[in-house]
Amino acid sequence: MNVFERPYDDPVRVLDEDGTVVGDVPDLDESDLVELYRYMKTARHFDGRAVSLQRQGRMGTYPPLSGQEAAQIGSAYALAEDDWMVPSYREHGAGLVRGISLKRTLLYWMGHEDGNRAPEDVNVFPVAVPIASQVPHATGAAWASKLRGEDAVVCCYFGDGATSEGDFHEGVNFAGVFDTPNVFFCNNNQWAISVPRERQTRSETLAQKAEAYGIDGVQVDGMDPLAVYAVTKAAVEKARDPDPVRPRPTLIEAVQYRFGAHTTADDPTVYRDDDEVETWRKKDPIPRLEAYLRGEGVLDDERVASIETEAEAQVAAAIDEAESMARPEPRELFEHTYAALPEELDRQSDALEALREAHGDAAFLEE
Numbered sequence: 001m002n003v004f005e006r007p008y009d010d011p012v013r014v015l016d017e018d019g020t021v022v023g024d025v026p027d028l029d030e031s032d033l034v035e036l037y038r039y040m041k042t043a044r045h046f047d048g049r050a051v052s053l054q055r056q057g058r059m060g061t062y063p064p065l066s067g068q069e070a071a072q073i074g075s076a077y078a079l080a081e082d083d084w085m086v087p088s089y090r091e092h093g094a095g096l097v098r099g100i101s102l103k104r105t106l107l108y109w110m111g112h113e114d115g116n117r118a119p120e121d122v123n124v125f126p127v128a129v130p131i132a133s134q135v136p137h138a139t140g141a142a143w144a145s146k147l148r149g150e151d152a153v154v155c156c157y158f159g160d161g162a163t164s165e166g167d168f169h170e171g172v173n174f175a176g177v178f179d180t181p182n183v184f185f186c187n188n189n190q191w192a193i194s195v196p197r198e199r200q201t202r203s204e205t206l207a208q209k210a211e212a213y214g215i216d217g218v219q220v221d222g223m224d225p226l227a228v229y230a231v232t233k234a235a236v237e238k239a240r241d242p243d244p245v246r247p248r249p250t251l252i253e254a255v256q257y258r259f260g261a262h263t264t265a266d267d268p269t270v271y272r273d274d275d276e277v278e279t280w281r282k283k284d285p286i287p288r289l290e291a292y293l294r295g296e297g298v299l300d301d302e303r304v305a306s307i308e309t310e311a312e313a314q315v316a317a318a319i320d321e322a323e324s325m326a327r328p329e330p331r332e333l334f335e336h337t338y339a340a341l342p343e344e345l346d347r348q349s350d351a352l353e354a355l356r357e358a359h360g361d362a363a364f365l366e367e
């Protein structure tokens with residue numbers, strides 16, 4: 001069955017929680033399957049180290065991704081090189097697949113503006129912290145691609161909470177009207193900080209919101225990397241080579257869970273039960289893919305151990321490189337937004353400079 005013709009509440013699945021095949025396995029060769037697994041393991045290891053760096057005072061606030069690896073890596077892996085990714089703030093795993101190095105991600109969360117600058121040949125937008133503000137940007141970029149006769153597809157990531165913002169509705173509506181080559185990828189991780197999914201909308205699914213805008217909507221098991229890959233690939237292909245009867249844009253709802261805190265500034269034990277977390281941990285995407293690949297004879301203990309060692313080395317090297325950079329200057333806060341600072345910001349910038357003069361550089365940076 002065409003994935004776009006399923007009921008909204010019937011998520012696409014390929015692997016069940018034990019890694020048993022329950023759907024159509026996408027056409028990926030062995031090296032791609034191992035790559036998916038490697039990226040997921042690397043993202044998980046990076047995540048643990050990043051939280052620990054923040055706890056040690058070596059990095060600023062950080063939003064963990066553990067639990068969301070299948071959604072991020074399965075989807076990013078389905079994009080072609082010239083396609084664009086428009087992230088929110090948690091897409092470190094998807095970013096890695098698309099060419100945003102772990103070092104760059106660390107720099108961003110260490111406060112370096114350079115961490116927000118993708119290399120010239122990497123089609124990734126800057127991190128968007130204001131919820132849903134990236135959705136209309138993604139629609140605009142896709143419209144531009146279409147008007148120029150290019151075939152780049154624009155994949156935009158956002159959370160369940162973002163679907164309550166006006167920007168989400170404006171961006172998706174415009175995409176429907178102008179039939180833009182967009183994939184709207186909603187990471188429904190059940191929570192918007194402490195607000196549960198049921199408090200975002202009375203709709204039974206987020207996928208069905210597509211109906212209002214005349215585009216395709218589909219739910220996928222977001223803890224199943226092969227299902228996420230298959231659905232995203234189908235959406236990307238439809239956006240690139242329009243089907244005569246279907247709209248180009250697609251809204252994908254990837255049903256998943258964040259195992260950790262919203263950010264390192266959050267304490268999830270205040271608003272959710274351990275039982276809930278435990279239930280979702282049983283759906284962990286990494287052992288699921290690993291079990292499937294072991295069953296297929298693609299992975300064994302030795303291969304898994306070498307992937308783990310490589311991931312550890314890659315993350316350690318990224319941390320060393322990021323920490324070897326000079327700390328960012330506080331005055332950079334005032335750069336990159338205005339050509340000429342408005343009066344109030346100008347006053348604040350002067351006040352910062354006065355503090356520096358009074359306390360000296362070193363003490364000032366410590367503060």
Ligand SMILES: Cc1ncc(C[n+]2csc(CCOP(=O)(O)OP(=O)(O)O)c2C)c(N)n1
Binds near residue numbers: 129158159161163187
């Ligand atoms: C416009 C706006 N309002 C409020 C916030 C504060 N805020 C930061 S993250 C967040 C929750 C977002 O939840 P969701 O969209 O589900 O994304 P998730 O972090 O769960 O991936 C909120 C309300 C913000 N960053 N931007």
Ligand SMILES: [Mg+2]
Binds near residue numbers: 159161188190192
């Ligand atoms: Mg959420």
